[in-house]
Each structure stands twice: as structure tokens, then as C-alpha cells.
Amino acid sequence: MLSNFFQPTLDFAKQLDKEDNLSHFREEFYLQPDSIYMDGNSLGLLSRRAERTLLESLADWKEHGIDGWTQGNHPWFTLSEKLGEMSAPLVGAFPNEVIVTGSTTVNLHQLIATFYKPQGTRTKILADELTFPSDIYALQSQLRTHGYDPDTHLIRVKSRDGRFLEEDDMIEAMTDDIALIILPTVLYRSGQILDMKRLTAEAHRRGILIGFDGCHSIGAIPHSFSEWDVDFAYWCNYKHLNGGPGGVGGLFVNRKHFGTSPGLAGWFGSRKDKQFDMEHKLTPAESAGAYQIGTPHVLSLAPLLGSLEIFAEAGIEHIRQKSLQINQYLMNLIEHELADYGFMIGSPREDVRRGGHVSLEHEEAARICKALKKNGVIPDFRAPNIIRLAPVALYTSYAEVWEVIQILKKIMIEEQYKLFHNEREIVA
Ligand SMILES: Cc1ncc(COP(=O)(O)O)c(C=O)c1O
Numbered sequence: 309m310l311s312n313f314f315q316p317t318l319d320f321a322k323q324l325d326k327e328d329n330l331s332h333f334r335e336e337f338y339l340q341p342d343s344i345y346m347d348g349n350s351l352g353l354l355s356r357r358a359e360r361t362l363l364e365s366l367a368d369w370k371e372h373g374i375d376g377w378t379q380g381n382h383p384w385f386t387l388s389e390k391l392g393e394m395s396a397p398l399v400g401a402f403p404n405e406v407i408v409t410g411s412t413t414v415n416l417h418q419l420i421a422t423f424y425k426p427q428g429t430r431t432k433i434l435a436d437e438l439t440f441p442s443d444i445y446a447l448q449s450q451l452r453t454h455g456y457d458p459d460t461h462l463i464r465v466k467s468r469d470g471r472f473l474e475e476d477d478m479i480e481a482m483t484d485d486i487a488l489i490i491l492p493t494v495l496y497r498s499g500q501i502l503d504m505k506r507l508t509a510e511a512h513r514r515g516i517l518i519g520f521d522g523c524h525s526i527g528a529i530p531h532s533f534s535e536w537d538v539d540f541a542y543w544c545n546y547k548h549l550n551g552g553p554g555g556v557g558g559l560f561v562n563r564k565h566f567g568t569s570p571g572l573a574g575w576f577g578s579r580k581d582k583q584f585d586m587e588h589k590l591t592p593a594e595s596a597g598a599y600q601i602g603t604p605h606v607l608s609l610a611p612l613l614g615s616l617e618i619f620a621e622a623g624i625e626h627i628r629q630k631s632l633q634i635n636q637y638l639m640n641l642i643e644h645e646l647a648d649y650g651f652m653i654g655s656p657r658e659d660v661r662r663g664g665h666v667s668l669e670h671e672e673a674a675r676i677c678k679a680l681k682k683n684g685v686i687p688d689f690r691a692p693n694i695i696r697l698a699p700v701a702l703y704t705s706y707a708e709v710w711e712v713i714q715i716l717k718k719i720m721i722e723e724q725y726k727l728f729h730n731e732r733e734i735v736a
């Protein structure tokens with residue numbers, strides 16, 4: 309392994325590709341000629357296997373009609389549970405602690421409705437000021453529904469530098485008026501990983517429940533939610549897991565909480581054998597399945613079957629190993645090639661604190677992103693000054709990373725970015 313050794317040459321990149329034992333997975337993905345995709349942290353690419361399982365599900369509908377619920381390639385009635393079992397190794401959970409259902413924001417609403425139980429003076433929710441806005445909107449609206457003012461009841465831990473969060477600051481904010489904590493596993497801008505094990509232990513020591521938004525970590529890093537005793541978590545499957553745009557999300561509920569009534573109930577949360585009794589008294593499933601609401605979005609579940617097969621074959625530990633190595637390689641190249649152009653790496657440098665992407669800060673970031681796209685490189689921009697670059701373990705080559713940095717250097721030397729306005733696009 310050459311990870312501690314670095315050369316800025318294309319030959320070195322090609323050598324790393326030769327030594328990459330995940331490189332054969334690249335052929336499974338629809339990569340576009342003349343384009344280098346660096347945005348798998350926002351929307352992962354389509355794989356042939358995901359396409360196949362989607363088409364098989366369409367065939368089930370074509371051939372079986374209503375009987376597709378129990379027959380065919382992928383019976384729909386138990387598809388969410390099956391995908392939950394397939395996802396469980398990625399989050400370190402028992403198979404019945406995970407269900408593939410809803411979306412990130414909907415699952416968060418469900419989990420707050422279920423686990424936020426203000427009592428006495430313990431009425432506040434603790435989050436952080438760098439969290440993705442949809443989570444904050446959900447928390448604010450849930451507080452309002454409970455009759456509390458979000459201005460006083462949603463506590464957002466401050467970042468010291470606008471980039472990272474300090475676990476010590478979060479622990480200090482775990483005061484005895486906090487009922488529930490919601491934090492990201494990985495911050496969507498800087499890519500910082502939070503120490504979930506430590507935060508969970510500290511929350512529990514103070515009698516507080518804690519849940520995590522895993523959107524930016526699932527499929528990129530391993531987790532041990534059960535072992536760490538995390539209370540609940542939720543995520544989307546369309547980023548690192550390549551489940552497709554708007555694909556169905558996932559949630560984890562620690563089995564010690566099975567039996568807690570779902571805050572937002574619906575008939576798909578029923579015990580499977582009871583559901584079609586059609587009683588007006590819900591008998592919830594004794595699993596994470598209890599937190600489903602209505603009929604699953606079958607065609608948005610189907611691609612994940614093929615995609616999760618790939619993750620099972622590759623192994624999340626191997627994926628993490630390559631992800632760390634290729635992101636380190638990217639940072640080495642940035643430092644070597646771009647030192648004179650005003651960039652700053654805004655991601656943690658230590659492996660244990662960095663997720664699956666690198667955040668590159670620059671005051672001209674919005675228009676540098678536009679110039680990259682014009683040159684066939686697909687990054688994304690996050691206001692006010694961040695270019696996110698995600699070399700993805702399953703389908704990005706070292707040679708591509710090398711090429712991205714050469715293109716970026718040329719854009720800076722030739723000031724190509726000046727041809728564009730320094731403003732974000734409608735979808736940033
Ligand atoms: C960290 C995080 N939380 C929440 C969301 C919202 O997800 P969704 O729109 O699927 O509900 C996203 C992505 O859009 C995200 O990255």
C-alpha cells in the first residue's frame with residue numbers, strides 16, 4: 309500500500325488504480341464519457357444492478373398486478389423489511405432495527421414525534437448550527453406542534469470556526485432542560501465526522517435520548533449504532549448508496565425502544581400478519597417496521613436492492629479504506645498543485661474525523677464550480693464558498709482525481725472562472 313507515499317504524476321495515479329482491489333466495481337456504473345463525476349455525496353450514480361432490480365420490479369407489476377405484493381421477483385409487501393435487513397450491516401444494527409421507508413425529513417418527523425417527550429423542565433431539543441436546514445425546519449415545526457417556541461426551545465450548538473463542531477461544546481450543552489438531541493453523523497459541508505460513540509454515552513449519562521442524521525455517512529463509513537447504543541437514526545439512500553433521485557430513505561430504532569408507540573401512525577407500521585385484519589386498533593410491528601406510515605414507494609425502493617448487493621460484495625470496511633486513501637490523495641494533490649491559487653481545505657485532516665468528501669474553500673467557489681462543469685467535471689457548490697469534491701470508492705479512479713486537479717489548475721491559471729458570475733445556480 310502506497311498511501312503514505314505520494315507523487316504528483318499521472319503514472320503514480322495509474323499505479324494506485326492498478327493496486328485498487330475495488331476497481332472492478334467501476335464497470336458496474338453508468339459513467340459518462342467526457343465527464344468526471346465528483347458529486348456522489350449528493351446524488352450517487354446509477355449502477356447496472358440497480359437498473360436491473362428496478363426493471364425486475366416493473367416486470368413484477370406488468371406480470372402480477374396486485375399479486376406483486378406477495379409474488380414475483382421482489383414481493384412488495386416485505387420489500388422495506390428486506391432492504392432494512394440488507395442495510396443493517398452498513399449501520400451496525402440488528403436486522404430488525406432497520407427499515408427502508410419514507411425520506412430523511414419525513415423519518416425525522418416520525419422519530420421526533422415518537423421520541424420527543426417533554427416532561428417537567430426537560431423540554432428542549434439540542435441540535436447544532438451547521439446542520440442541514442431541512443432538519444432544523446422539522447425540529448422547529450415539531451416544537452411548535454408541542455406548543456413550544458423554537459426560539460427558546462431549539463438549542464443550536466455553535467461552531468467555533470463556521471466549519472467544525474467540537475464534541476466538548478456539545479457535551480457542555482447537554483443540560484438538564486434537554487429532552488432530545490439530534491446531530492449529524494457527518495457534516496454536509498466540511499465532511500467532519502462526529503464522535504457518535506462518545507456523544508451517545510454522554511447524552512445517556514445525563515438521561516437524554518440521542519438520534520443521528522446519517523445522510524452523509526451511510527455507504528461511506530462503517531457505523532456501530534447498536535453497539536454505541538444510539539437511540540435512533542435516519543438517512544437517505546440516494547447519496548453514497550446510489551439508490552436513485554428521491555429514493556426511499558432509511559431509519560434505525562434501537563431494539564430497546566421496540567414497543568414505543570409510533571408518533572405518526574399508519575397501517576404499514578402494523579404487524580404483518582395483522583395488517584389486513586383491518587382493525588381500527590393498530591397492532592404495531594415489534595421492530596423498526598413499526599415506524600413506517602403508509603404504502604411503500606415500491607419503484608423508488610427497487611434500485612436499492614441491486615445497489616445494496618454491491619455494498620455487500622465490496623464490504624463497507626474496504627469501501628472506507630479506499631475512500632480514505634483516495635480522499636487523502638486528492639488533498640495531497642490540492643496541496644501540491646494548487647498552493648498558489650487561494651484554496652483552503654475545509655475538511656478535517658485526520659482520517660477518523662473525515663467522511664467521504666473533501667471540502668475546498670475559495671472566495672470564487674461558485675464560479676469555479678461553473679468553470680469545472682464547463683470542463684466536464686461535476687462537483688457541487690455550497691454557499692458561501694465551498695466546492696465539495698467526492699471521489700467515490702466504488703467508481704472513481706485515481707487517474708480521474710489527478711485529471712480533476714489538472715483541470716482545476718488550468719482554470720485558475722487561465723482565470724476561466726471569470727467568464728461566470730460568482731453566484732449559485734438554482735440547484736446549487
Ligand atoms: C444531512 C441531510 N439531512 C436532510 C436532508 C434532506 O433529505 P430529504 O430531502 O431526502 O428529506 C439532506 C439532503 O437533502 C441532507 O443532506
Ligand SMILES: Nc1c(O)cccc1C(=O)C[C@H](N)C(=O)O
Nearest residue numbers: 349350351440496497523690735
Ligand atoms: N436532496 C437533494 C435534492 O432534492 C436536490 C439537490 C440536492 C439534494 C441533496 O441531497 C443535497 C444534499 N443533501 C447536500 O448535502 O447538500
